[in-house]
Structures are given as structure tokens and as C-alpha cells.
Amino acid sequence: GAVVSQHPSWVICKSGTSVKIECRSLDFQATTMFWYRQFPKQSLMLMATSNEGSKATYEQGVEKDKFLINHASLTLSTLTVTSAHPEDSSFYICSARGSRGNYGYTFGSGTRLTVV
Amino acid sequence: AQTVTQSQPEMSVQEAETVTLSCTYDTSENNYYLFWYKQPPSRQMILVIRQEAYKQQNATENRFSVNFQKAAKSFSLKISDSQLGDTAMYFCAFPPLSGNEKLTFGTGTRLTIIP
Secondary structure (H helix, E strand, O other): OOOEEEEOOEEEEOOOOOEEEEEEEOOOOOOEEEEEEEOOOOOEEEEEEEEOOOOOEEOOOOOOOOEEEEEEEOOEEEEEEOOOOHHHOEEEEEEEEOOOOOOOEEEOOOEEEEEO | OOEEEOOOOEEEEEOOOOEEEOOEEEOOOOOEEEEEEEEOOOOOOEEEEEEEOOOOOOOEEOOEEEEEEOOOOEEEEEEOOOOHHHOEEEEEEEOEOOOOOOOEEOOOEEEEEEO
16 A cells, blocks of 8 residues: 655754654655644644645745745655744654545654754 | 534543544535544554545445435544554544645544453
């Protein structure tokens, strides 16, 4: 079945530094990638949607300059948290959709980010 | 705007019993899919079952089945013969077939299976 590999699974960084999270679709072409943030015991909150080769569409209230999303190829999308602060600490999950005919959402395993 | 409501924040049931998780939604779309996802302590999102709105027949996957009532916009999940491994957060979700097809998630139900 479809697999999305997300790395790193956890990361600790210092306040003010940047962190990059990668999601790779291993056996299908991810035409659309969704990035979510999840706080403890809460649901998934969509941050942005990206289509390969296009600029990401951000949800209301999500800072574009802080959460940089790149979807340069059909198998790789990255989320970079720039100038991280403790309030950015959270669980980040990506979800990929393939081309038409493969109507499914495949989730990465998530990244736990802790900013100290 | 599309909304998904899960009115049961927490549920618990004895092992081997049957439990039903409720989900209601609101949409102006006519064609869409509905999903139930499971998120165990590992936090990996796992697809449990999927229903296509244009199909009248309720979807079934082994011990998991749904009761889909399109007119009432209700999509409940029934877990039969519950097992300890079913302990997890369960999210109801759906995307429209138009637009960017982003998933709208419910707030989740924390299910605990008691040995």
C-alpha cells in the first residue's frame, strides 16, 4: 500500500533556530500534500495545502513566513519552522494524496518538535 | 463551511463487547467520502473504514462497520468484538470531491478497551 515516510520522528531545537521536516511518498506520486499540527489530546488542525510545483495555500491564522512549505517534486514535501519558539512545540503530521484514481489520504508518522 | 461533530469525547467498553462511536457532519456537497481514522498511542493515523456518500450500502471492514444516514448527515462507527488493540483516538473526517479536497476532522473520541 501507499507509504509516506516522515522524518525526523522527533527533534529538539533551541529557540531561534530553524527546523526542517520531510515527508516522502515512497511508492506513489503525491500530487497534494497536507500539513497538520496536533496539540495534546486534540484533533488535527490543517496548516496548509501544497500541490507539486505550486505555492502552498495556508489556512487562516497560519504564518506563511514562519512555516515554510516546499513541494518541489511529486515525492517530497518539506515543512520548515523558522525562528522556532517554545510555542511552536507540537506534533506535526503530513498527509499525501495521489493522482486521480487513488482516492486516499496517506499519513506520515508525525514529528514531535520541542523548542527549548 | 463544513463541520464534523463527535459528541463523545471519551468512551470505554469491556473487551469483546460492541461499541458505537457517533459522528455528524454538515455539508452542502452532494458527493463526498467519509472516513474513520484511528490514532493509537504511537500517533500514527490509520484508516479504519471509508464510505462513499453515493453508495447506500454501509461499508464493512471485518469487525468495523458504519451506519451511514445521508439525509440525517450521520456516520457512526460500530466496533464489534472489541480488542485491547482498539484502544485509541478515533476521528471522523470527510473531504468534498470539489476544491482542494482537504479533510475536515472531528474533535475525536478517546476509546479505551478494558480487559
